[in-house]
Amino acid sequence: MKIGFIGLGNMGAPMAANLVAAGHQVTGFDTAALAPEGVAMAASAAAAAKGAEVVITMLPNGAILRAVAAEVTPAMDAGAVLLDCSTVDVASARDVAAMAAAVGLGALDAPVSGGVGGAQAGTLTFMVGGDDASFATARPLFEVMGSRAVHCGPSGNGQAAKICNNMILGVTMIATCEAFALADKLGLDRQAMFDVVSTSSGQSWSMTSYCPAPGIGPKSPADSDYRPGFAADLMLKDLRLSQEAAEAADADTPMGALAAALYARFVEEEDGRGRDFSAMLPRFEGRRRASP
Numbered sequence: 001m002k003i004g005f006i007g008l009g010n011m012g013a014p015m016a017a018n019l020v021a022a023g024h025q026v027t028g029f030d031t032a033a034l035a036p037e038g039v040a041m042a043a044s045a046a047a048a049a050k051g052a053e054v055v056i057t058m059l060p061n062g063a064i065l066r067a068v069a070a071e072v073t074p075a076m077d078a079g080a081v082l083l084d085c086s087t088v089d090v091a092s093a094r095d096v097a098a099m100a101a102a103v104g105l106g107a108l109d110a111p112v113s114g115g116v117g118g119a120q121a122g123t124l125t126f127m128v129g130g131d132d133a134s135f136a137t138a139r140p141l142f143e144v145m146g147s148r149a150v151h152c153g154p155s156g157n158g159q160a161a162k163i164c165n166n167m168i169l170g171v172t173m174i175a176t177c178e179a180f181a182l183a184d185k186l187g188l189d190r191q192a193m194f195d196v197v198s199t200s201s202g203q204s205w206s207m208t209s210y211c212p213a214p215g216i217g218p219k220s221p222a223d224s225d226y227r228p229g230f231a232a233d234l235m236l237k238d239l240r241l242s243q244e245a246a247e248a249a250d251a252d253t254p255m256g257a258l259a260a261a262l263y264a265r266f267v268e269e270e271d272g273r274g275r276d277f278s279a280m281l282p283r284f285e286g287r288r289r290a291s292p
């Protein structure tokens with residue numbers, strides 16, 4: 001397929017490289033990043049999009065996505081598909097899909113989970129919103145870049161699934177970390193804590209697959225001094241998106257709100273910036289009940 005790829009950062013570059021390796025013809029554009037091997041770089045986003053059957057975007061946020069979409073949609077061929085894989089707010093995803101539909105283009109919002117490792121290995125999970133025809137067009141690309149694509153319904157539903165999932169993840173990671181810190185203070189051995197919780201009703205992905213305690217459970221960022229992994233900054237971004245969506249939809253999400261506030265403090269006032277999101281454990285370890 002002829003593909004335009006806009007946003008070749010930590011995630012976009014390995015995703016584009018996998019498409020090239022699978023035999024697709026990829027033309028890229030990025031305001032800063034260097035070209036991944038095999039990707040022809042264009043002088044503008046519009047030039048990268050021109051003539052492509054699918055234009056993939058992997059950008060930092062909704063405002064940038066809106067600006068790029070406004071530039072590329074007039075340059076795209078009728079019937080082509082705009083496939084956004086960034087994590088953005090639900091409203092931006094829906095507005096961009098409407099912008100694309102107005103000029104005869106298909107559109108999908110397809111945020112991912114799996115991080116940079118999943119992007120490199122081609123094992124991302126895509127959560128996809130949009131129409132069936134566009135999903136069918138993009139399916140072979142999802143198969144190259146990932147191992148799973150779930151069609152979640154109309155435009156915006158991919159972003160909705162992503163932020164709901166990550167709201168659960170943020171909350172369970174905090175709960176797992178504070179429980180480890182409590183266990184420490186009660187004199188409960190961390191291995192024993194893991195052995196019980198990982199096979200009991202407190203079990204979650206945060207405990208069993210991404211254990212925040214070093215040396216316990218499968219290998220995780222805790223074993224590499226909390227180098228990300230999934231950075232606390234990105235968790236904060238996703239939790240804020242969940243709270244923005246909850247506000248707009250009038251949904252009551254007290255645990256999500258508290259998780260967003262804790263990650264905001266951790267990243268913006270403490271030492272969380274650039275650390276893995278599971279570094280909440282050393283944060284709790286160093287605190288006492290009375291501290292704010």
Ligand code: NAD
Pocket residue numbers: 006007008009010011012029030031032033045058059060061064068085086087088112113114115116229230231234237
């Ligand atoms: P990144 O900052 O490494 O990459 C973004 C790229 O977009 C950069 O290279 C930047 O130069 C480029 N860019 C910015 N404005 C542009 C413009 N107007 N035109 C063209 N290029 C532009 O970020 P990333 O880690 O690759 O993340 C990309 C998206 O994926 C984000 O929405 C993020 O939330 C999401 N995501 C990231 C991860 C992760 O682990 N890194 C995991 C899941 C989802």
